Amino acid sequence: MLPSPPGALRRTLLRFPWLSDAITAGLYGLFAAGLALISANPPLRTPAWFTVMLLLAGVATVLLRRHRPVLMLVAATVLCVLSLAGGTGAETVLPLITLFAVGTYRSAMTAWACYLATSVVASGAAWILIERTRDGLPLWEPTAPPVSADPLNDWLNAAIVMLVPLLVAHLFGVNAGQRRRYVAALVDRAVQLERERDQQAEIARARERERIAREMHDVMAHSVSVMVALSEGARVAAAERPTESMAAMAQVAETGRHTLGELRRLLGAVRTDGETPTLEHAPQPGALQLTDLAAQFRQAGLPVRLDLAGSASADPAVGLTVYRIVQESLTNALRHARGATQVTVGVTWSAESVTIVVQDDAPAAPGGQPPGRGILGIRERAALFAGSVEAGPAAGGGWRVLVRLFWTKERA
Incomplete structure (x- = not known):
């Protein structure tokens, strides 16, 4: 061998x-x-x-x-x-x-x-x-x-012969121990970094799941509210105005198809191979789609007036946030602002900020608006851009939502 x-x-x-x-x-x-x-x-x-x-x-x-x-x-x-x-x-x-x-x-x-x-x-x-x-x-x-005649000299010679090897063995041992402890520290550091990497990945997954849940909430709340409003209008107009009723039902079907497409996009973006889910590869709405969003709510019977000022930010994250905030605010108005004659949406852009104001003139409901996830979702989105949210009854009547978002020039 x-x-x-x-x-x-x-x-x-x-x-x-x-x-x-x-x-x-x-x-x-x-x-x-x-x-x-x-x-x-x-x-x-x-x-x-x-x-x-x-x-x-x-x-x-x-x-x-x-x-x-x-x-x-x-x-x-x-x-x-x-x-x-x-x-x-x-x-x-x-x-x-x-x-x-x-x-x-x-x-x-x-x-x-x-x-x-x-x-x-x-x-x-x-x-x-x-x-x-x-x-x-x-x-x-x-x-x-x-x-020899000098015992002290003999003792010194013998002591040196014994002490020098002890010093050499001691120094070699300390050097080996330091190397051993250094390697052990490297191994522990590698294990700690691997653990931190897994924790960061899990945190990223949790944040992305929360983001997807927020997106699904906005999509579902908006679409279902529009479909309910259109269905009620179609039911009322079915007997006397069948043409308008059929047009409203067609709009319900179109909204349903659009909602299904949004849900497929969101659910298809969630990977099932253990990686962090992401929505970045999917098309996202932005500030340029605010006009279409306002038109959808007008078709649902909400009198929306859209006022845009300034140049929209080129950052898609900012555009998506503005779009979702306006969508959530109009959805709340559609659900709770019964009898509103005007819902005003104002979006004012500047170099480093954007101000969003959504206000209706509906009479106050008894007990105020019921709590929900809408305002909470708006606050979470605004927090991503160091923004502020004010929501409550307006001075002249109705409900008012004021949101301010801020970012740096480099990001814009």
Whole structure:
């Protein structure tokens, strides 16, 4: 079987961390067993079971370093001191391994604190090593090395030999930990951005559904009110003026067909493939259709007079908003302004605003106009353009709706 490439082996070890820990512990066990064999001739003064105990404890420390790095560092330091006092010295590598784990899996502050504490213990362990050597108990050599006359110099040399590898292991561990935390932060950020993207998409869907519902309300309210008014007129004129009655019924049919077309346009614009519904691709009415809108209400029996002033905005969103506001206001007048002799619609355009006034002269109904979604829909549309809405009884009688919309020159 061909050996696994380094990239595949690394991915396997990252996927199965216990496998990596087992391999590291096995390599350490082989290293410690090899030093134990070397130290067997001449044999150490400590019993064999002590060496075996240190070996097994060291293997367990390496195995558990990922899950309890600080605790395993304490255990490794204790094993290192015991090994220098009477073991083979194999356990001196344990603080390096566990200190690297602390830097990788704990914060940088915790890693530095553990490094300082381990350095203090290692400095004391260096003195133990010097005293052991002076007593004629070398680690792996059959005879004791020559002892200098300056024990302080020997201690400094031993301490440096122990502290420098600890510092290197600590720095490598902190660097690996920072990289690990950086990658984890990137992953969390990606997950958060994906969640925010889904939330924004859901908000967009909800807003578009609300927009479609508002469009359907305006279309249905206008068309049904016109059809009801025409039907009542046709019923009254059926006996004495059959020609006018037939013309009114034809207008009812035409309005119904127009309404069906509007509903097909609205419902066809709502996608069913999970994407955000939109109406942008469908033709929309605008300010240029206000004359036709007023004519439809005149045919339904509402005496509408349309006054236009200024140049309409070229923005289709502004035109649609103005059209829907006038449509909703006239629909309310058709339903509630019984006995009105004149309904005036004034639309005044300027460079950055438009003013819409719809007023009728119908006598006030007992209890006022019943609440509905019409005025609420007008306010919602006006809010899109930082506009204002005033609706209520007029000073000279009747009902008045005043709407002002504002936009920037760039948008217009």
